[in-house]
Amino acid sequence: MTTEQTPGPSPFSNPKDALSLARKAPSVLSKTSSIATTFPLTLLSAPESPELWMEVASLFYACLRTGDDKSAHLCLEKLTQRFGEDNDRVMGMRGLYQEAVAQNEDELRKILAEYNKILVESPVNIPIMKRRIALVKSLGREGEAINALTDF
Structure with a gap:
């Protein structure tokens, strides 16, 4: 049995870095839309990576920091779909x-x-x-x- 965890806090504490990352929200979020989170669709979807989910979590923090609540909410929903509400x-x-x-x-x-x-x-x-x-x-x-x- 393996344990899955979402990534920790964002390394983008610099406002300039946060803004730069937040601007990438559409492209990062589009990468996660091709990933299925339920079986048997997981067998047919694009493979996921821990790095992708770390990027989504970092994007969440960057979007909150820059006031992009809509993109932050989308990131949160993607993470919730992947890791569950009880994570x-x-x-x-x-x-x-x-x-x-x-x-x-x-x-x-x-x-x-x-x-x-x-x-x-x-x-x-x-x-x-x-x-x-x-x-x-x-x-x-x-x-x-x-x-x-x-x-x-």
Whole structure:
């Protein structure tokens, strides 16, 4: 049995690099459309590679960073189709996307409640733990964030 994981955070922390990558969204996303994610179609589709999925994850972060929410959502959907909604990293990326498009503090509190619910069901979901800590801090609850970080 092999374990599959989505790639980690993007190496494109430089805004110029992020913008350059985000501009490639259509071509990167078109590469993933020829890949089937369900059996038996997986036998007939183009072969996939870890590098392709790393590129899609990097593109997700770059698109969020540059404000291209539509392309970021498409990347997230591709990753969700490939790795499943229950993949810890995909869950963390989904949370990050929801935080990025949240319109007000009430929406952020709802996301925090969702994080808490996920952590009750899966207390070792590291990406959600990290997102929760970052969100608590961004909501101005530094003491709670410090305690959560210490527990982490």
